[in-house]
Amino acid sequence: MINVTINSQKIQVPEGSSILQAARQIGVTIPTLCNLEKREAIGACRVCLVEVEGARTLQAACSTPVHEGIIVRTNSTLARAARRQVLEMLLSEHDGNCPTCDRSLDCELRALADEMGVSRVPFEGLRAKRHIDDSTPALVRDNSKCIKCRRCVTVCGEVQGVGALFPQGRGFQTVIGPAFMRDLDGVACVQCGQCAAICPVGAIVEKSCIPEVWKAIENPKLHVIVQTAPAIRAALGEAFGYEPGTRVTGKMAAALRRLGFDGVFDTNFTADLTILEEGTELLTRLKTALVDKQPVALPLFTSCSPGWINFAEFYFPQFLPNISTCKSPQQMFGAVAKSYYAQKIGRKPEEIVVVSVMPCTAKKFEAQRPEMNVNGVRDVDFVLTTRELARMIREAGIDFNALPDEQMDAPLGLSSGAADIFANTGGVMEAALRTAYEIVTGRELPVANLHVTAIAGLGGVKEAALTITGTKPEWSFLEGVELKVAVSHGLGNTRRLLEHIKAHGSPYHFIEVMTCPGGCIGGGGQPRFTDDSVRLKRIAAIYSEDESKKMRKSHENPDVQTLYKEFLVKPLGEKSHHLLHTHYKHKAK
Amino acid sequence: MTSLSVTAAPCSCACSCEPSEAELFARLDEVINDYHEKPGGLIPALQTAQSIFGYLPETVIRRIADGFGKTVSEVAGVVTFYSFFTLHPRGKNLVRVCLGTACYVRGGKEVLDAFRKKLEIDVGETTPDRQFSLEVGRCFGACGMAPVVMVNETVYQRVKPARVGEMVNQIMAGAAVAGEKEHA
Numbered sequence: 001m002i003n004v005t006i007n008s009q010k011i012q013v014p015e016g017s018s019i020l021q022a023a024r025q026i027g028v029t030i031p032t033l034c035n036l037e038k039r040e041a042i043g044a045c046r047v048c049l050v051e052v053e054g055a056r057t058l059q060a061a062c063s064t065p066v067h068e069g070i071i072v073r074t075n076s077t078l079a080r081a082a083r084r085q086v087l088e089m090l091l092s093e094h095d096g097n098c099p100t101c102d103r104s105l106d107c108e109l110r111a112l113a114d115e116m117g118v119s120r121v122p123f124e125g126l127r128a129k130r131h132i133d134d135s136t137p138a139l140v141r142d143n144s145k146c147i148k149c150r151r152c153v154t155v156c157g158e159v160q161g162v163g164a165l166f167p168q169g170r171g172f173q174t175v176i177g178p179a180f181m182r183d184l185d186g187v188a189c190v191q192c193g194q195c196a197a198i199c200p201v202g203a204i205v206e207k208s209c210i211p212e213v214w215k216a217i218e219n220p221k222l223h224v225i226v227q228t229a230p231a232i233r234a235a236l237g238e239a240f241g242y243e244p245g246t247r248v249t250g251k252m253a254a255a256l257r258r259l260g261f262d263g264v265f266d267t268n269f270t271a272d273l274t275i276l277e278e279g280t281e282l283l284t285r286l287k288t289a290l291v292d293k294q295p296v297a298l299p300l301f302t303s304c305s306p307g308w309i310n311f312a313e314f315y316f317p318q319f320l321p322n323i324s325t326c327k328s329p330q331q332m333f334g335a336v337a338k339s340y341y342a343q344k345i346g347r348k349p350e351e352i353v354v355v356s357v358m359p360c361t362a363k364k365f366e367a368q369r370p371e372m373n374v375n376g377v378r379d380v381d382f383v384l385t386t387r388e389l390a391r392m393i394r395e396a397g398i399d400f401n402a403l404p405d406e407q408m409d410a411p412l413g414l415s416s417g418a419a420d421i422f423a424n425t426g427g428v429m430e431a432a433l434r435t436a437y438e439i440v441t442g443r444e445l446p447v448a449n450l451h452v453t454a455i456a457g458l459g460g461v462k463e464a465a466l467t468i469t470g471t472k473p474e475w476s477f478l479e480g481v482e483l484k485v486a487v488s489h490g491l492g493n494t495r496r497l498l499e500h501i502k503a504h505g506s507p508y509h510f511i512e513v514m515t516c517p518g519g520c521i522g523g524g525g526q527p528r529f530t531d532d533s534v535r536l537k538r539i540a541a542i543y544s545e546d547e548s549k550k551m552r553k554s555h556e557n558p559d560v561q562t563l564y565k566e567f568l569v570k571p572l573g574e575k576s577h578h579l580l581h582t583h584y585k586h587k588a589k
Numbered sequence: 590m591t592s593l594s595v596t597a598a599p600c601s602c603a604c605s606c607e608p609s610e611a612e613l614f615a616r617l618d619e620v621i622n623d624y625h626e627k628p629g630g631l632i633p634a635l636q637t638a639q640s641i642f643g644y645l646p647e648t649v650i651r652r653i654a655d656g657f658g659k660t661v662s663e664v665a666g667v668v669t670f671y672s673f674f675t676l677h678p679r680g681k682n683l684v685r686v687c688l689g690t691a692c693y694v695r696g697g698k699e700v701l702d703a704f705r706k707k708l709e710i711d712v713g714e715t716t717p718d719r720q721f722s723l724e725v726g727r728c729f730g731a732c733g734m735a736p737v738v739m740v741n742e743t744v745y746q747r748v749k750p751a752r753v754g755e756m757v758n759q760i761m762a763g764a765a766v767a768g769e770k771e772h773a
Binding site for chain 1: 650676
């Protein structure tokens, strides 16, 4: 341990700690616009300058390690003045059109300027020539707002292993962006939106479709319904001042009804449906391998996460045959709504508008994939992020905190606890195991409280093994088989897992991949700012939502059973194939 | 190392023909092979690649990125950071006017403007006859001789704007330029 004095307070901190980390231990906040937890400090933004006794100049607290006997002053006049000046210089280059900026309410630069008491910008700085990149359905980049902190470079390259963004050029001319000054649609960006989630300013945001949604709601000829992903209920409250991890499922349903949607439904419903389709697909592939002894693509990978699909199509085409052909729950919902539900309410598919609320920006891309339609009618028309929904609720003047708890509508609103946990890393796998094990053995998954703890939590790549015994006669080929599964979240972890499988083969039968760290609860469309402590709180909220339900297995969902009885007939049947399944293709990098 | 401004080194068959693209890429692959595991190997690999191709086109940058296990955005970022590298073919003669601090205060900007006017091109551009490209340098390490201009491998010191027209004419004529100069 190292003896450190910060603002006359003596503490001991582990060797290798930065001044920033040491200060946090005693509740001293040093501002930063570039630092990210668990990532090497790069000292790019310079707003964490502090005074270190004996040092010739002020030091960046994030990238200066403490040494024995170091004496630091974080709030001296000199340090405060220097930080304010750095901030003034950042502001002089920044397109500060705050009232019209997407980030007007949660901009870190603006908040810091307020904290530092910046009342005017004394420099008339040059501004970067504005270029708006709205080339993708998911994201909008505006380089005139960029403060070149490089958080997006870190998250895209190191966390996601994609590396679409990097500083191009030099000095004032630097643009943080794709190679050759291309727009995002010209490079292998998976559109996960982790850049938009960590950008301190409004330089990268989601492409909003709020106006289109209002227009649809206000068109009396259209029947506009909404679905909400499982991860929304554990995060939407944060936009209205609730603690991270507060479940707001009931208030969310009430808000959506007050926004004027004609049906308030749940992506959870089709998450349950996904388990029946994907679980059957897994068991069918295992039967082909073990009984028919035919070549078949194993391990099976989950297909719920559209950033992961993009990633595989760009970087790992050899694994495309291994990815489940199931459309994601979002797309399944749209396909079921515009067929089964349309019939039930006696409307043409063209008259139904499906709006999704997703924790995700890649879902905006997914909804626009050309193959995501049934007979030429798009499965999903508009995708809102969690943040956009919060904006609409505020815009409509709804007092969210005062709303009563309401229920989702029937018939696409009922779901099991297994569907809720789709939001968490490891959740899709756990939900699949709950159902597959019971189908094969007739008994409940033999783990405490139905949780497979080995694959839960924030470990990068997790694995579990389960020996199947006491099978039903028709599944006797699985008797004694040790089912091996793996779970990864964050595409950097996923890249490591896939490279390992490429080199050494796969011991696994089934692998869950979620694009974003923590799973969908940490998605690129969630309220800011998401760090590990927030991720863990949202994860806990989702598990408690699951545990609060009597029905915790997808195959027990009576409305999904009715859907099969009245319409789909059976999992992987002809109707399912037509409506609920898709294909993938290699995309050039 | 070969001259900075060559468009391509001659092929190995002792004839005067230009090497084929396949031959150039074969040489690039050797360079990648030599450098990809060396710490700090990216920049020398890019320098050598630029001497092979005359510039760094996207196909070359992609090949190097793949070979080094780096992203295209990162390698392109390095290429665009250093003024030495160019994404576009250069003319026969590369004029680089230093705008490092010493040269700037001793009138480098005026020298640059004189080249702009004489060659009728802007920084980063090449004359239509492909004779000249104009670029800005950031310190050649010859601050005592400021303002400095490099034409290909030759350093011209204490350049005056009024002399620029004459310099260009003499380079065009293939004649040695009178005045103070040193070989780099």
